[in-house]
Amino acid sequence: MRQVKHICAREFISYFISPIAYIVISIFLLITGWFFFSPFFLSNQAALRAFFLLLPITFSFVVPAVTMRLLSEEINVGTYETLLTLPVTFRDVLLGKFLAATAFTAAMLIPTLAYPFFISFLGDMDWGPVAGGYIGAVLLGAAFSSIGLFASSLTRNQIIAFIIGMAICFFLTLIDKMLFFFPSSIVGLLQYIAAGYHFENISKGIIDSRDILYFLSLCFLGLYGSHLILKKKY
């Protein structure tokens, strides 16, 4: 298990050695900043609601961009062989990489803490939804990271990994917005699998064990799926 720590640290640092980290973080901050602040003063509310409403959509393409290289690059360059012939198991490798990606998405959220800080001067801020929103954002980031990791285990091509990861994340984000297209018998089920729905609950400040369980099980599914793929391939 100690190997998880070293693999995670290496992955996390390697994000910041290459320009990827800085590009992804800038794009993320630009997009969320612009879409959050351009209508901010019209709504006349000192709240982060609009920011969190937007987050699942931005995460849907930013997180797969973060995770796309995790396994694809290693498989493509061949470093995967050097890694797996060290005394590590699939579990160590996957957990390490997953935690690194989750830590990176969390790091990406740190600059956005400036929003609630400065907005709190403008009016009476309700901190509950803000705290809930950030907890939800980290959980969402973790769940999407594990999906991205799964997509990355499928192929040696990073672009394909990105597109597959993005497709799954967008599906989970948008499905609850399209419920009226579906027959009422499966609406309940679709709503339950929608990441957007669960995230909205948490970002309202209601931390329900059902929502937390949902995100944790997404993480588990992603990791387990990648484990199966790796085991089958090697």
Add this chain to the structure above:
Amino acid sequence: MINVQALTKYYDDFCAVDQISLKISKGEILGLLGPNGAGKTTTLRMLTGFLKPTSGNIHVKNFSIEENSLEIKKLMGYLPESAPLYHEMLVFDYLTYIANIRELNADQRNKRINDLADLCGIREVMHKPIGELSKGYNQRVGLAHAMMNDPEILVLDEPTSGLDPNQRVEIREIIRRISKKKTIILSTHILSEAEATCNRIAIINKGKIIADDKTEALKKSEGGEYFIHAALKNTSLQKVKKELESINEIVKIEKENDGNKVLHVKMTCRTDRDLREDIYRKVKETDWVLLELYQEAKTLENIFRELTKENE
């Protein structure tokens, strides 16, 4: 030390390794020799636990690769073909990372990295990104990576491929330096290299072992051929052929070149006996002038070609 039994690997319906059995004892340097696509890399990958065999068994010491692959990986150091390493990392950072994964503590780690820097000659590139290294240095960092835990068994997949002759000699020198205390398995398709570094050679072709013996024994193996080269003056190829073909064991006489009125011939001999004496006697009876006469020891190259051709 290592016991491989009926190891087989299929990629879909393609049989890459077919029922290979090998026993490797401690201290041996085994060279796996074979043409490209013979199954060398696949064999090594199964040995190091990277690929699962379709059938067959590998035991290292008392560990079986199926149940104790983690323990086996701890005993082994492996350098994959062309040493794929993380390009963006600095050499020092990379070696530190490997030391951490190998569970060395801080003191051991610094000492080991220091030792390896000298042993592999990578001290001057320690603080360069791996991606900027030349092929030779990359390979040496790979060797350092493989030797981080001072493994009992070292597995090297084509350690000198793609290197220039000087670098090749350097890598070979490193291998020789460490070989005293270790069991080494290396694959190569360069024959002279196997000859120079290994004390036992297994030739693989199409997934099967077709020869496996001590290097010396393999070179002396019976029924083979060797060459005698001669430089003669005052004669012609026809005359030489006429005179020397009366020795039965000489199966072929070829002209190599004739500059300056000196005729160089190469005679293929099929015998265990040294024919130089017979040739000298024959030449003495004529008025030719003998300038050179030497025997070319049977090289692995000849053996290799013979063995791999038969199976075509």
